[in-house]
Amino acid sequence: MHRGRQPEKNDVADAEAIVEAAQRPTMRFVEPKTKEQQSRAIVFRTREQFVNQRTELVNALRAHLYEFGYVAPQGIGHLPRLAEIVEDESADLPDLVRDICSALLDQIEQLSSRLAALKKTIDTLSKQAATSRRLQTMPGVGPIAALAIETFAPPMEAFKCGRDFAAWLGLVPRQKSSGGKQRLGKVSKMGQRDIRRLLIIGAMAVVRWASRRRAPDGSWLARLMLKKPRMLVAIALANKMARGIWAMLTKQEDYRDPATVPA
Structure with a gap:
């Protein structure tokens, strides 16, 4: 944490900074790893x-x-x-x-x-691991990606929604908004790089498979592949996968193909 205007670093100043951080309502804490x-x-x-x-x-x-x-x-x-x-x-x-x-x-x-x-x-x-087996039911998530999520990601209960988890992974555009005008840049890459990289690799494999065997007409992936570059499609799919992973782990459910889920 930044110590504000305190010019010197010492144990007393560090302790004061920790106490101040603990009292802030918007402060987010990370659980220690087992x-x-x-x-x-x-x-x-x-x-x-x-x-x-x-x-x-x-x-x-x-x-x-x-x-x-x-x-x-x-x-x-x-x-x-x-x-x-x-x-x-x-x-x-x-x-x-x-x-x-x-x-x-x-x-x-x-x-x-x-x-x-x-x-x-x-x-x-x-x-x-039961969690890893559940994650591998999602297309694009293999043993390495599944175990990486279980190893490096905090409990999904720490995130209010799947979008928060995707943002934690850095799979959202960097914002440069000002004066009421929204400007979105490239992917922020601010989060956990191992999971982000593996999800993008898995998403790219899904995109390649869809390009060879044709994604279902009218599907979200098919529409995006028609108008966007392949890498951008893979990043968007990785974001969607991250949100799906949050839902799977919070609801303790295996992956369900959106085409088979009743409206």
């Missing part, structure tokens, strides 16, 4: 670190081969192509460079194995 939530958070943070390390190694490998005229697109999906170049004896690569690239490939393989093991751990945890 040991189980902290343990699951470590799993997610470790997985994120391994993914970043593997990406760094793949980029380094691609950059090294580029120096000798071998070009490959970005992404882990093109790693086999890089491995073929390194293993090809006819490729014009110095022995020293080939050895370095082989060492990078070994490290990438080790990280991929550890990521696969963590994925199995997350899948097991998501199957054991």
Whole structure:
């Protein structure tokens, strides 16, 4: 909390600021995480670190081969192509460079194995938790996203409505309104980044599926896909998913397709 006009920081000033904050009617408090939530958070943070390390190694490998005229697109999906170049004896690569690239490939393989093991751990945890199983009934929410919501999100009772939960995730436009004129900007990105990113990824998967198999004519998703860019549609769908998640967890119900819900 900002200490207002107090110029110095000390224990007394901090205690006064805490007391003042506790007395404010609009102050929002966060419940401390349980040991189980902290343990699951470590799993997610470790997985994120391994993914970043593997990406760094793949980029380094691609950059090294580029120096000798071998070009490959970005992404882990093109790693086999890089491995073929390194293993090809006819490729014009110095022995020293080939050895370095082989060492990078070994490290990438080790990280991929550890990521696969963590994925199995997350899948097991998501199957054991009733909340995670319920969340996975929603299209676009997989084991990782479901467990992330259970790990990082506060109790849904802390939010008055689904829109508050979506706003907490940063899935709402940034407001720059003034003088009675409403101006909305890009997504605020002010909330929990792990859940927000996973919901957008899941929403993008739903959008891709709908574009291939055609969403039902007249549906909300079909109308939005006709007039908006794909990424914007995915963010709007992620917002809708967040509101649906709030409803599912507060009412203790599985996902229901809007098309099958009676009016």
